[in-house]
Amino acid sequence: MQLQDLEKIFQDKIDKxxxxxxxxxxxxxxxxxxxxQISQHAHSEVVGMLPEGNWISRAPSLKRKAILIAKVQxxxxxxxxxxxxxxxxGTSRDEMLEQLLSGKAKYSSIFNYPTLxxxxxxAVGWLVDGAAILNQVMLCRTSYGPYARAMVRICKxxxxxxxxxxxxxxxxxxxxDEQKAMCQDAINRWWWPSLMMFGPRDSESTxxxxxxxxxxxxxxxxxxxxxxxxxxxxxVKVLGxxxxxxxxxxxxxxxxxxxxEIDWDEFWAVVKxxxxxxxxxxxxxxxxxxxxxxxxxxxxxxxxxxKNRQLQKVA
Amino acid sequence: MNQNLIDYTLHLADTTLILAQxxxxxxxxxxxxxxxxxxxxxxxxLIGQSRNFYQYAAALINLPITIGTxxxxxxxxxxxxxxxxxxxxxxxxxxxxxxxxxDWGQTILRQFYFSVYQLYLFQQLQNCKDEQLAAIATKALKxxxxxxxxxxxxxxRLGDGTAESHxxxxxxxxxxxxxxxxxxxxxxxxxxxxxxxxxxxxxxEEKTKxxxxxxxxxxxxxxxxxxxxxxxxxxxxxxxxxxxxQYLQRTYPGAEW
Numbered sequence: 001m002q003l004q005d006l007e008k009i010f011q012d013k014i015d016k017x018x019x020x021x022x023x024x025x026x027x028x029x030x031x032x033x034x035x036x037q038i039s040q041h042a043h044s045e046v047v048g049m050l051p052e053g054n055w056i057s058r059a060p061s062l063k064r065k066a067i068l069i070a071k072v073q074x075x076x077x078x079x080x081x082x083x084x085x086x087x088x089x090g091t092s093r094d095e096m097l098e099q100l101l102s103g104k105a106k107y108s109s110i111f112n113y114p115t116l117x118x119x120x121x122x123a124v125g126w127l128v129d130g131a132a133i134l135n136q137v138m139l140c141r142t143s144y145g146p147y148a149r150a151m152v153r154i155c156k157x158x159x160x161x162x163x164x165x166x167x168x169x170x171x172x173x174x175x176x177d178e179q180k181a182m183c184q185d186a187i188n189r190w191w192w193p194s195l196m197m198f199g200p201r202d203s204e205s206t207x208x209x210x211x212x213x214x215x216x217x218x219x220x221x222x223x224x225x226x227x228x229x230x231x232x233x234x235x236v237k238v239l240g241x242x243x244x245x246x247x248x249x250x251x252x253x254x255x256x257x258x259x260x261e262i263d264w265d266e267f268w269a270v271v272k273x274x275x276x277x278x279x280x281x282x283x284x285x286x287x288x289x290x291x292x293x294x295x296x297x298x299x300x301x302x303x304x305x306x307k308n309r310q311l312q313k314v315a
Numbered sequence: 316m317n318q319n320l321i322d323y324t325l326h327l328a329d330t331t332l333i334l335a336q337x338x339x340x341x342x343x344x345x346x347x348x349x350x351x352x353x354x355x356x357x358x359x360x361l362i363g364q365s366r367n368f369y370q371y372a373a374a375l376i377n378l379p380i381t382i383g384t385x386x387x388x389x390x391x392x393x394x395x396x397x398x399x400x401x402x403x404x405x406x407x408x409x410x411x412x413x414x415x416x417x418d419w420g421q422t423i424l425r426q427f428y429f430s431v432y433q434l435y436l437f438q439q440l441q442n443c444k445d446e447q448l449a450a451i452a453t454k455a456l457k458x459x460x461x462x463x464x465x466x467x468x469x470x471x472r473l474g475d476g477t478a479e480s481h482x483x484x485x486x487x488x489x490x491x492x493x494x495x496x497x498x499x500x501x502x503x504x505x506x507x508x509x510x511x512x513x514x515x516x517x518x519x520e521e522k523t524k525x526x527x528x529x530x531x532x533x534x535x536x537x538x539x540x541x542x543x544x545x546x547x548x549x550x551x552x553x554x555x556x557x558x559x560x561q562y563l564q565r566t567y568p569g570a571e572w
Binding site for chain 2: 046049050053056057058059060061062063064065066069070072073076077079080083118171172175176178179284287288291292293294295296297298299300301302305
């Protein structure tokens with residue numbers, strides 16, 4: 001079959017909302033884009049364990065400690081489903097991990113910000129998971145089957161995390177003056193970085209057009225960002241807190257909130273590796289990987305010996 | 316008020332909580348994602364058990380107060396007041412569980428020693444005359460059975476695996492060898508609980524020896540038994556664990572979280 005025929009069949013499927021499956025023919029660029037996006041997503045889940053893991057030992061009640069541990073563990077689970085999805089496209093988990101540790105593969109920049117107080121556990125759940133969900137709900141309908149199915153499962157857990165985050169802040173917002181201040185401070189620090197999670201403006205984004213045509217992405221960065229702002233601007237009222245943007249205002253004509261300009265210099269600095277915790281996050285992953293090397297080797301060696309012994313028994 | 320029962324319940328609660336706290340230090344830093352999830356899961360199981368014990372201890376402590384007239388809620392014990400507002404001399408956990416993680420080998424060995432002990436102890440507690448403790452033990456046994464299986468498999472894997480992993484297990488055995496004898500030295504409050512410590516010791520040694528044999532590891536015969544954890548005399552590690560764990564409750568007294 002001619003290449004253009006294959007491409008036509010492929011695009012027809014996408015247009016008809018038929019999922020692309022691992023054994024189907026697909027353009028190289030589609031495969032690469034999906035590998036890049038899914039592995040980046042998997043890395044984000046795994047690196048994302050670190051800022052929240054930072055508060056497990058200090059969680060202020062047994063219930064909060066259990067919730068936080070379960071949440072961070074869910075993220076590890078999401079990492080696993082996503083690595084498996086990416087593997088269906090012909091890359092291995094080891095290869096992906098290698099790319100993360102060498103700095104070649106990216107992960108979500110949001111995890112390069114520090115979690116400084118307990119209120120950050122609430123703000124991360126509410127704002128960071130909240131922003132992630134909008135992306136992920138869209139990805140439940142993405143054109144690559146294994147990715148879409150992984151996202152359905154992940155979305156259920158993420159929306160639970162977001163509610164838990166909001167509830168953490170709600171308790172603080174009704175607490176002592178110090179707790180209220182802690183709550184507002186966390187919102188102030190996490191608001192702008194969470195808006196940056198949607199990526200550059202559409203006019204600046206290099207991958208958007210093709211991704212929309214292939215239905216890898218179904219909404220643009222700016223559309224998702226606006227949707228997020230409209231949602232959070234209402235929810236923050238329930239907390240009795242404010243968002244740190246004096247330009248934030250309901251626009252009756254647009255039926256959306258207007259908002260101030262993101263600090264794009266900061267955005268690019270963090271993307272390029274100069275965020276407050278880029279080095280620490282990557283170092284922590286490298287250390288875990290290096291410290292675990294002897295454990296993984298021992299597991300392989302034992303498995304091989306066991307197999308040998310069984311073979312000898314049979315012989 | 317049955318002080319022995321309260322102390323014993325707190326001992327069970329503190330032990331499971333401190334081990335959970337130690338294991339949770341691995342979360343996000345495990346040697347491989349699947350095992351990061353596994354150790355974290357054990358941590359969650361242990362926190363669940365500790366909460367059951369703390370809630371029961373709180374109920375026992377509150378009993379005379381709730382019968383009486385003084386009903387200021389701030390005076391009532393809760394799972395959190397017991398976990399977060401008691402000091403290092405009041406904690407009654409086993410010394411073993413407060414020992415540092417060091418590496419995956421020592422973490423595994425610590426878990427294995429404890430889970431095997433907990434398995435046989437809780438089998439006895441299932442028939443304990445205190446119905447609540449019996450119920451908590453029965454519920455926990457399903458989890459513990461898995462913890463024993465998981466940690467046994469890892470002891471075998473690491474003992475049998477490579478020269479390095481074998482060496483690391485030898486080091487872990489050396490580090491922890493003096494902290495298992497305490498399991499079988501009854502504290503005053505344990506005596507009325509009707510635990511058969513001789514049977515417990517025999518079962519624990521049999522299982523440990525069997526797993527060590529499969530792991531090609533030497534069972535440590537000559538040990539000295541460090542003890543005191545059960546009655547609040549700990550190693551220097553516990554103070555740091557509590558300082559970190561209790562920091563928010565101590566900094567903002569009376570706040571709700």
